[in-house]
Every structure is written in C-alpha cells, then in structure tokens.
Amino acid sequence: MTERRQIWEMIKPSYAKGKWLYSVSVILTILVSIALVFExxxxxxxxxxxxxxLADNNTSTLFQDIALLLVAWIGIFLFNTIVGMIARFLSWTATNIASEHFATKITRGLLTWSQQRFGNIPGGKLIRTFDETWRAIHHLPGTVMNDMLPTTFSFIAVLVVGFVINWQLTLVSLSLFPVSVGMGWYAWKKAKPKQKKVFDGWTGLSKHIGETVNNITTIQNYAQEKQREQGLDKKMKVVIKDQLYLNIFWAIFHSIGSSLNLIGRLIVFVFGVYLVSNGTITLGVLITFLGLISFLLSPVQYVIANDLPQLSQLWTAFGAMKKLQDVQDDVVEKEDAIVLKNVIGDIELRNVHFNYRDQEKATLRGVDLRIPDGSSCALVGPSGAGKTTLVKLINRAVDVTKGEVILDGKDIKDYTLESLRSNIGVVSQDTLLFHDTVMNNVRFVKPNATRDEVMTACKRAEAHTFINGLPKKYLSIVGERGVKLSGGERQRIALARIFLADPPVLVLDESTSALDSETEHKLQETLRKVMKGRTTILIAHRLSTIYLADQIVVMKDGKISDRGTHSELMKKGGLYDRLWNLQAGGYIK
Incomplete structure (x- = not known):
C-alpha cells in the first residue's frame, strides 16, 4: 500500500462521519459552479x-428585454449566494464533526502509548505534529470543496458553453492552458521538498521551545538562558530563511501566472476582435468569452499554485502523524484481554529479563520473585540496579523482554491495561501535577470523590496543614507540573491520591524521599496501617523506611543478589549490610 493510500486510510473514518453532509454539499457546490459560468x-x-x-433604431422593447436578462442575472446571483452559503455551512459542519472525531481518535491513541514510546519522542515535536495534523483535517475539505471542486466543474461547464457558442474562440482561449498547467505542475514538484523542509524546521523549533519551557528550572539554575536563546535564534534564522525562499519561489510563480493570464486575455481579445470584424461573432460573444476565460486560466493556476502546495503541506502533516503512529509500541493490549476484578494481590515474576531499545546491556536479567498477597516487599540496591524498572513491569509501563509477570495466577498481559493499572497505585519520586487546583489534582484518581473524601485523604497524607496555608486552600492553583509547591508537598499530594484511590496493590518508589524527617516520621505509622493486609512494593534509599518490610530484596546489576528480612540480611553480611552501615542520617553516603 502506498504512503498516500495509508494516510487516506488513517483519515477516512473521520471524514466518513459527515459523509451525507459532504455529499449534499458537493452536489450544491457543483450546481453553483455551473451557474457561475452563465453570468x-x-x-x-x-x-x-x-x-x-440601436442599430435597428428600435428601442421599444429594449428595456423589456434587458429587464428579463436582469431578472435572470439576479436569479443566478441569488441562487449562487443562497445555495453556496448552504453548501459551505454543510461542509463546515461535516468538517467540525470530522475534526472532533479525529482529535478524539488521536488522543485516545496517544493515551495507550507506553511510557517508553513517549520517552523517545520530544514533547514539542509531538504537540506540533498533533496541532498541524488537526489543522490539516480541518483545512483539507475547504481546499477540495471550496477551490478544487468548483474550479473543476466550472472549467468543464466553460468548455461546453464555449464550444456551443464558438469553437474557434474556445480553442484560442485554451492555447495557454497546457503551458499554465505544466508550469504549475513543475512548480508544485519543485516546492514539495522545500515545503517539507520548512515543516520540519518549524517542528524542530517547537521542540526547542517545548524543551526550554519544560526545563526552565534547570536552565535558570545553571544560568544557561543565553545559551538557550542563542540556540533558538539559530534555529529561527534557518527556518525563516527556508520560509523566505519558499515564499519567494511562490511569489515568482504567481507573477508568471498573472502574466500568462494577461497574455491569454490579450490573445482572446485580439482574435475576438478579428472575428467580430469579419462578422463571425458578435461583440456580445467576445465579451462573454472575455468573462469565460477567467474560469479557465486563473482558477486552474490558483489550484496549482495554492491548492496543490496546500495539499502538499497537509499531506506532509498527515505523513508526520502517520510515522508517529507507525512506531511499534512495546506495550500492546490483547484483543481478548479480560477485565481484572476482585484483586487478591499475589504477584510473581518468572525468569524476567528486560532491556531498553537503545541499550545493549539488559536492565533486568533472570529475575525470579514471589510477593505473596497482603505482604510487603522492599527493593534495595545501588542506583541502576533495576529496581524502578522492575516495578514498571508490574503495571505494564514497560513490558518484559523475556519471562512472565503473574498477578493472581494470570499473566498481566491477559488483563486490560485500564483494569490492571486502576488496581495498582504508584507513587514515584518525581511527582508531576496538573496546572489545576489542589482539589482537582487529588481528585484526579477518583473524579466523583466528595470534598470530605479528598480532605480525609489529604489529612492521612499529612498534606491538610500545608494546603490550608495556601492562599485559596484546596482551590489554590499548583502551577504547571506543580511548580508552586515544594518537592515534599507534591509527594504528599501524590500520597493523598493513593489514600483516595485505595488500590489493592501499592508501589511506593522513593515516595517519601522529598519529605523532611519529621513529616516522614508522621507518615510512617499511616503508611504501615495502609500497607497492612495490602500487597506493597517499596523502593527507598533511606533504608530506615523499609527495614520492617516482610521481605527485602537486594538487587545488583539487574539481578537479585540476596533476599530476606532485615535481621536475616544483617546476619548474612553482604551488600545489604554494607548499605545499612553506610547510612548517615537515613541517606546513603
């Protein structure tokens, strides 16, 4: 299947939603296009x-005859105005339906992407591609139905009417048509790669701006504002230069096209005067042809000069989105996946291996681990040992390269992603919040939660006091990614979400790393109560937070090097004993 065919298959379902509106609009547009020719x-x-x-010196019926023609002209005008308006309204309505369907479809698709897939695509590029594709969906019908379709049928109608009136003048009118079409086609072919270069340039610029916004704290902390500004300026100059060359190219083409149009009119006028002088045609016929020629050269040139480049740009946008969609995802839901219900929480990893696409060395190698339901398991080890990757496998943020992850006797791949993830609560070290109120950020995991439920969850997470100290308390806006809150405050909001969601399986990945010792101590008792009877996996560099776990798993270089309770591991010596003795104030030296 060709690329164009693949792109059409991608967008066709959206346009099909308004097919009847489009069909009626097309018929009305054709009628208007034909009616215009009769003016x-x-x-x-x-x-x-x-x-x-005047020649016959008989003006007695002149005004009557003119009046009839005026009525005909007014009728054509009203028909074109009213019917054209209805056609455009139907087309716009259908396009809005198509745009809504496409945006929903793409968004739904994006939400199923794995975290690894998102990590391989710059956010700015993704947003730019989505925005350009949505615009393309909106503009394509207008380009086709408002320009290309009317031009095509007007052209056909002109040929029919022209040959009926005078075939000689019609052929002369078409004398420059092949030149005009050939020139337009050549220009379109030449401009196509230029158009893609400009599109890629603007996409790269959006990527740069997106990275700057997302990393503004790091940029300012290292005083790299000037460097980012220079990078933006450099990219901007390249894009503007390419855009300028493209604009100059089309400006030259338009000038040549206008000249051809003028030459065509002159040729028709000169030959028409000749035919009038020898009595072959009347002056009225010549005036008719001078009007008809405007439907031959100018619209066709416009379609080639404007609509074909526009189509090229739209197709480039569609192609960019198609490439993103064609990237094979690591996490795919089975068609016959079942809904996970009545979770017990028994977890088992069987000979699990995992490596990221861009890394040759495996992150996890032959991991076998059983976490009985209702028990707690702490993962300990140096950075890069594979602890976070292991917990990502449990809610299918990533999928195993080899082996199985079993939950309640079934491979987690047998469950729907939504039901699996809704039963596993994750609190990570890097907590990101929405640019919304505290209330809505906590309520995010349970949209129908009452205010009292949210406040209770926040109290359990030791967040209620600091929230009440905010200007608008629970209605305070936390800023983009929660920038108005400290790291510890963001983590407490994340913990409040977990208390509100009350999932049967908990994953706490450095969930209290940003808390001060006093707040962490207060939370310990609450967390112990929450963990009781609930399958819980903990990761922490502060070993003081996990030594009471039912099972402590020591990881090193992607493997399990040891396991047992705190006392058992301390008796063995080894890595855990060394890590514990290296602690100073709860942190690894």
Whole structure:
C-alpha cells in the first residue's frame, strides 16, 4: 500500500462521519459552479441586445428585454449566494464533526502509548505534529470543496458553453492552458521538498521551545538562558530563511501566472476582435468569452499554485502523524484481554529479563520473585540496579523482554491495561501535577470523590496543614507540573491520591524521599496501617523506611543478589549490610 493510500486510510473514518453532509454539499457546490459560468453569457447577451436595438433604431422593447436578462442575472446571483452559503455551512459542519472525531481518535491513541514510546519522542515535536495534523483535517475539505471542486466543474461547464457558442474562440482561449498547467505542475514538484523542509524546521523549533519551557528550572539554575536563546535564534534564522525562499519561489510563480493570464486575455481579445470584424461573432460573444476565460486560466493556476502546495503541506502533516503512529509500541493490549476484578494481590515474576531499545546491556536479567498477597516487599540496591524498572513491569509501563509477570495466577498481559493499572497505585519520586487546583489534582484518581473524601485523604497524607496555608486552600492553583509547591508537598499530594484511590496493590518508589524527617516520621505509622493486609512494593534509599518490610530484596546489576528480612540480611553480611552501615542520617553516603 502506498504512503498516500495509508494516510487516506488513517483519515477516512473521520471524514466518513459527515459523509451525507459532504455529499449534499458537493452536489450544491457543483450546481453553483455551473451557474457561475452563465453570468458572462448574460452580460454578452445584454450587449448584443443593446447594439442590435440601436442599430435597428428600435428601442421599444429594449428595456423589456434587458429587464428579463436582469431578472435572470439576479436569479443566478441569488441562487449562487443562497445555495453556496448552504453548501459551505454543510461542509463546515461535516468538517467540525470530522475534526472532533479525529482529535478524539488521536488522543485516545496517544493515551495507550507506553511510557517508553513517549520517552523517545520530544514533547514539542509531538504537540506540533498533533496541532498541524488537526489543522490539516480541518483545512483539507475547504481546499477540495471550496477551490478544487468548483474550479473543476466550472472549467468543464466553460468548455461546453464555449464550444456551443464558438469553437474557434474556445480553442484560442485554451492555447495557454497546457503551458499554465505544466508550469504549475513543475512548480508544485519543485516546492514539495522545500515545503517539507520548512515543516520540519518549524517542528524542530517547537521542540526547542517545548524543551526550554519544560526545563526552565534547570536552565535558570545553571544560568544557561543565553545559551538557550542563542540556540533558538539559530534555529529561527534557518527556518525563516527556508520560509523566505519558499515564499519567494511562490511569489515568482504567481507573477508568471498573472502574466500568462494577461497574455491569454490579450490573445482572446485580439482574435475576438478579428472575428467580430469579419462578422463571425458578435461583440456580445467576445465579451462573454472575455468573462469565460477567467474560469479557465486563473482558477486552474490558483489550484496549482495554492491548492496543490496546500495539499502538499497537509499531506506532509498527515505523513508526520502517520510515522508517529507507525512506531511499534512495546506495550500492546490483547484483543481478548479480560477485565481484572476482585484483586487478591499475589504477584510473581518468572525468569524476567528486560532491556531498553537503545541499550545493549539488559536492565533486568533472570529475575525470579514471589510477593505473596497482603505482604510487603522492599527493593534495595545501588542506583541502576533495576529496581524502578522492575516495578514498571508490574503495571505494564514497560513490558518484559523475556519471562512472565503473574498477578493472581494470570499473566498481566491477559488483563486490560485500564483494569490492571486502576488496581495498582504508584507513587514515584518525581511527582508531576496538573496546572489545576489542589482539589482537582487529588481528585484526579477518583473524579466523583466528595470534598470530605479528598480532605480525609489529604489529612492521612499529612498534606491538610500545608494546603490550608495556601492562599485559596484546596482551590489554590499548583502551577504547571506543580511548580508552586515544594518537592515534599507534591509527594504528599501524590500520597493523598493513593489514600483516595485505595488500590489493592501499592508501589511506593522513593515516595517519601522529598519529605523532611519529621513529616516522614508522621507518615510512617499511616503508611504501615495502609500497607497492612495490602500487597506493597517499596523502593527507598533511606533504608530506615523499609527495614520492617516482610521481605527485602537486594538487587545488583539487574539481578537479585540476596533476599530476606532485615535481621536475616544483617546476619548474612553482604551488600545489604554494607548499605545499612553506610547510612548517615537515613541517606546513603
């Protein structure tokens, strides 16, 4: 299947949602296009009536004849205005339906992408591609139905009317048509790669701006504002330069096209005067043809010069989105996946291996681990040992390269992603919040939660006091990614979400790393109560937070090097004993 065919298959379902509206709009547009051609015929006929009446010195019925033609012209005008308006309204309505469907479809697709897949695509590029594709969906029908379709049928109608009136003048009118079409086609082919270069340039610029916004704290902390500004300026100059060259290219083409149009009119005028002088045609017929030629050269040139480049740009946008969609995802839901219900929480990893696409060395190698339901398991080890990757496998943020992850006797791949993830609560070290109120950020995991439920969850997470100290308390806006809150405050909001959601399985990945010792101590008792009877996996560099776990798993270089309770591991010596003895104030030296 060709690329164009693949792109059409991607967008066709959205346009199909408004197919009946589009169908009626197309019919009405065709009728308007044909009716427009008869305006020059009416003008020419008026001229002939006036000239003949004056020549015969018989003006008694002149005004009556002119009045009839005026009525015909007004009828054509009203028909074109009213029917054209209805056609555009139907087209716009159908396009809005298509745009809504496409945006929903793409968003739904994006939400199923794995975290690893998102990590391989710059956010700015993704947003730019989505925005350009949505615009393309909106503009494509207008380009086709408002320009290309009317031009095509007007052209056909002109040929029919022209040959009926005078075939010789019609052929002369078409003399420059092949030149105009050939020039337009050549220009379109030449401009196509230029158009893609400009599109890629603007996409790269959006990527740069997106990275700057997302990393503004780091940029300012290292005083790299000037460097980012220079990078933006450099990229901007390249994009503007390419855009300028493209604009100059089309400006030259338009100038040549206008010249051809003028030359075509002159040729028709000169030859028409010759035919008038020898009595072959009347002056009215010449005026009719001078009007008809505007439907031959100018619209066709416009379609080639404007609509084909526009289509090229739209297709480039569609192609960019298609490439993103064609990237094979690591996490795919099975068609016959079942809904996970009545979770017990028994977890088992069997000979699990995992490595990221861009890394040759495996992150996890032959991991076998059983976490009985209702028990707690702490993962300990140096950075890079594979602890966070292991917990990501449990809610299918990533999928195993080899082996199985079993939950309640079934491979987690047998469950729907939504039901699996809704039963596993995750609190990570890097807590990101939405640019919304505290209330809505906590309520995010349970949209129908009452205010009292949210406040209770926040109290359990030791967040209620600091929230009440905010200007608008629970209605305070936390800023983009929660920038208005400290790291510890963001973590407490994340913990409040977990208390509100009350999932049967908990994953706490450095969930209290940003808390001060006093707040962490207060939370310990609450967390112990929450963990009781609930399958819980903990990761922490502060070993003081996990030594009471039912099972402590020591990881090193992607493997399990040891396991047992705190006392058992301390008796063995080894890595855990060394890590514990290296602690100073709860942190690894």
């Amino acid at each position: 020059p015929v009416v003008y020419g006929r008026m001229v002939d009536i006036v000239i003949n009446a």
